[in-house]
Amino acid sequence: xxxxxxxxxxxxxxxxxxxxxxxxxxxxxxxxxxxxxxxxxxxxxxxxxxxxxxxxxxxxxxxxxxxxxxxxxxxxxxxxxxxxxxxxxxxxxxxxxxxxxxxxxxxxxxxxxxxxxxxxxxxxxxxxxxxxxxxxxxxxxxxxxxxxxxxxxxxxxxxxxxxxxxxxxxxxxxxxxxxxxxxxxxxxxxxxxxxxxxxxxxxxxxxxxxxxxxxxxxxxxxxxxxxxxxxxxxxxxxxxxxxxxxxxxxxxxxxxxx
Amino acid sequence: xxxxxxxxxxxxxxxxxxxxxxxxxxxxxxxxxxxxxxxxxxxxxxxxxxxxxxxxxxxxxxxxxxxxxxxxxxxxxxxxxxxxxxxxxxxxxxxxxxxxxxxxxxxxxxxxxxxxxxxxxxxxxxxxxxxxxxxxxxxxxxxxxxxxxxxxxxxxxxxxxxxxxxxxxxxxxxxxxxxxxxxxxxxxxxxxxxxxxxxxxxxxxxxxxxxxxxxxxxxxxxxxxxxxxxxxxxxxxxxxxxxxxxxxxxxxxxxxxxxxxxxxxxxxxxxxxxxxxxxxxxxxxxxxxx
Numbered sequence: 001x002x003x004x005x006x007x008x009x010x011x012x013x014x015x016x017x018x019x020x021x022x023x024x025x026x027x028x029x030x031x032x033x034x035x036x037x038x039x040x041x042x043x044x045x046x047x048x049x050x051x052x053x054x055x056x057x058x059x060x061x062x063x064x065x066x067x068x069x070x071x072x073x074x075x076x077x078x079x080x081x082x083x084x085x086x087x088x089x090x091x092x093x094x095x096x097x098x099x100x101x102x103x104x105x106x107x108x109x110x111x112x113x114x115x116x117x118x119x120x121x122x123x124x125x126x127x128x129x130x131x132x133x134x135x136x137x138x139x140x141x142x143x144x145x146x147x148x149x150x151x152x153x154x155x156x157x158x159x160x161x162x163x164x165x166x167x168x169x170x171x172x173x174x175x176x177x178x179x180x181x182x183x184x185x186x187x188x189x190x191x192x193x194x195x196x197x198x199x200x201x202x203x204x205x206x207x208x209x210x211x212x213x214x215x216x217x218x219x220x221x222x223x224x225x226x227x228x229x230x231x232x233x234x235x236x237x238x239x240x241x242x243x244x245x246x247x248x249x250x251x252x253x254x255x256x257x258x
Numbered sequence: 259x260x261x262x263x264x265x266x267x268x269x270x271x272x273x274x275x276x277x278x279x280x281x282x283x284x285x286x287x288x289x290x291x292x293x294x295x296x297x298x299x300x301x302x303x304x305x306x307x308x309x310x311x312x313x314x315x316x317x318x319x320x321x322x323x324x325x326x327x328x329x330x331x332x333x334x335x336x337x338x339x340x341x342x343x344x345x346x347x348x349x350x351x352x353x354x355x356x357x358x359x360x361x362x363x364x365x366x367x368x369x370x371x372x373x374x375x376x377x378x379x380x381x382x383x384x385x386x387x388x389x390x391x392x393x394x395x396x397x398x399x400x401x402x403x404x405x406x407x408x409x410x411x412x413x414x415x416x417x418x419x420x421x422x423x424x425x426x427x428x429x430x431x432x433x434x435x436x437x438x439x440x441x442x443x444x445x446x447x448x449x450x451x452x453x454x455x456x457x458x459x460x461x462x463x464x465x466x467x468x469x470x471x472x473x474x475x476x477x478x479x480x481x482x483x484x485x486x487x488x489x490x491x492x493x494x495x496x497x498x499x500x501x502x503x504x505x506x507x508x509x510x511x512x513x514x515x516x517x518x519x520x521x522x523x524x525x526x527x528x529x530x531x532x533x534x535x536x537x538x539x540x541x542x543x544x545x546x547x548x
Contacts, residue, residue: 060438065358092440102431104450114449115439164435171439 011036011175011205012057017071019052021064026052030071030231032224034175039197039206041216041237044226045252050209053226054177057207058094059087075175092119095168099180101160103152103167108144111152111163115171134170138162138196158189165196169204176200178208182215194219213253217241225249292523299521302514308521314485314501316508321518323498325487327525330497332402332488333477334470337409342463344410345417352418353425354447365422371415380476383408388480397492400482405497408476413466420465424458425451457541464537468530474499498522 012034019027027049034040034057042050052061059080061067073080080090092115103111112131121127131148135141140162144155152163161181168176178197182190197206197219210216216223217237224234225246233240233249244250259267300308303321311322352361352368383404392399428451436446452459482494483504496504502519509516 058438060434063434063437088440088442090440091438096438098431098434098438100431102429102435104432104435105454114436115441118439118441118445118449167435167439 009035011076013072013074013077014056015072015074017053017056017069017073019049019056019061019070020066020068022066026229027056028229032231032234034205034207035222036205037201037203038221039201039208039219040222040224041220042207042209042224042226043211043213043216043252046211047228048226049229050224050226051179054179054207054209057175057177058091058096059085060091060096062087092171093173094175094177095171095173097161097164097168097176097178097181100184101157101164103155103160103163105151105153107149108152108155108163109148111167112170115167119171130170134166137169137200138166139192140166156189158185158192161185161189161193162196165193165200169200173204175205175207178206180209180211183211190215213241213255225252227252289527292520292527295517295520296524296527298517299514299519299524302517303521308518309525312485312487314518316515319514321514321521323501323518323522323525325485326496326498326501326522328487329402329481329495330471330499330526330529332495333405333409333481333497334467336402336406337413337470338463338467340406341410341414341417341466345414345462345466346421346459348414348418349421349425350447350452353422354443354451365419368415368418368422372419374415376412376473376476377479379408379412380479382411383476383480391492395492397490398482398494400480400494401492402481402488402495403491404480405477405495406491408480409470409473412473412476413470416469417462417466420462421455421459424455424462427458428454457543460540461537464533468533471529471533472499472526474503478503498526 010033014030014032014034017027017030018025019030030053032040042053044050055061056069056073057075057080061069069081071081075090075093079085104114106114109131112134113127116127116130121130132141132145135144140159143159144150144163152160155163161184165176165178165181182193185193194215197208200206208216208220220237222234223237223240225232225240225244225248227248233244233246235245240249241253244253299321303311307320308322309327310324311320312324313320313322314325315321352365356364387404387407388399388401390399391397391401391404395403432450432454433446436450437443441449477497478500481496481500483496483500484494485496485501486493488495499522502522505515505519509519
């Protein structure tokens with residue numbers, strides 16, 4: 001295993017990752033370092049494997065029968081695909097926000113409390129405090145504080161997605177994975193979420209899958225460009241967009257295809 | 259639209275209307291006849307006597323049905339008590355835990371079991387269960403217990419199939435949300451999937467109770483059909499349905515006896531109506547929250 005020299009800055013480190021659905025290989029020899037307190041954007045045309053790669057980081061792929069990962073994925077230098085990994089703990093450390101806002105069909109409060117109760121926190125006072133803190137962080141507090149017991153499904157799409165982010169950070173994770181979090185939202189909600197991400201990056205390490213190149217440019221520090229299961233290029237976002245090294249990357253960001 | 263198209267459009271719609279009206283008319287006339295003759299039973303025996311009395315005397319022409327109602331309820335509730343927990347567990351196993359290969363074999367098998375004619379279950383009960391109960395627990399063998407077991411076998415596939423469908427129709431996004439927050443699979447099933455599937459689960463139970471309370475032949479074959487309050491599980495008894503099956507040949511057309519049988523039918527109709535309305539109500543409410 002290759003030791004990384006400046007591993008203090010690295011939150012998650014992927015080495016030579018191959019990923020298969022049954023016999024079909026969807027990721028080939030991916031190596032990538034995710035830096036602490038940064039936003040890393042994963043880009044590429046549909047079916048390039050970027051969402052699969054995102055789900056490697058919290059092992060959500062485990063749910064798919066016959067999905068297989070080969071390689072090492074180190075979270076704080078511990079292999080999350082190792083034998084003694086507790087997937088439940090992993091997912092509490094690495095939160096996730098999905099493409100479609102997916103609040104549970106429960107009240108706003110119960111959505112927020114769900115993970116905390118699962119985690120074993122029983123103190124009602126503490127639960128309420130943590131919820132308030134997270135809702136304030138996602139600036140949802142002002143909008144929902146009087147209707148915490150209304151169904152989360154009565155919120156607008158943008159509010160629902162911010163609730164999902166709040167629901168992820170209330171668990172006090174170290175990383176947050178976002179799978180095209182704005183693709184189902186209107187431009188105003190999108191802006192709000194992008195601003196939120198920039199605030200959250202002080203406390204968390206964020207990885208975001210996006211189809212939207214402007215979004216990647218606006219929010220991310222690092223960008224990885226995936227193509228047909230390969231990581232073609234990975235660099236600082238500025239480099240990728242201004243001096244791409246690969247021809248495919250350049251063509252893609254210029255909008256010639258994809 | 260051309261003239262020709264207009265014509266065929268109109269013709270098609272009127273044909274559909276006619277056939278729909280015919281089927282509706284048939285249904286309404288069934289209800290009408292049951293009500294007309296059923297009401298006579300209440301009139302001839304007195305409303306309270308008919309429901310709360312316990313005599314069924316063809317010679318004296320006095321009829322009342324409390325033991326039958328008790329029989330029907332005991333048998334149905336007894337069957338549900340066992341088949342609901344077993345059925346739900348099996349449905350959760352098939353929908354969430356079993357490997358795809360197992361499910362692909364078991365689910366179609368259960369769907370076929372749903373369609374097995376109840377008289378076949380009755381036959382099995384008669385040949386296997388009744389002698390077994392007689393030999394091991396005493397009594398005539400023909401008993402409440404035999405009826406309950408036959409019903410359990412009969413409604414289990416219905417509950418499993420329906421419950422499995424409703425569990426699988428819970429959007430996977432809910433499941434993902436729960437798992438991504440660090441819930442275990444079992445916690446997710448218990449806290450998210452089952453509550454979301456609630457309306458479907460309730461209607462599976464309602465459907466099963468409807469089948470159980472309405473089942474005539476299979477019960478008639480194993481329950482012994484004596485007009486008594488059952489005192490233990492191995493006593494024979496009689497239900498509203500098995501009463502109709504057992505008596506219909508002796509009842510003269512237009513007589514009080516026949517009216518009493520229609521009265522049984524009316525009570526059954528009423529019970530099934532209540533079950534269905536409850537299921538309908540739960541479904542409506544389920545849609546709003548889920």
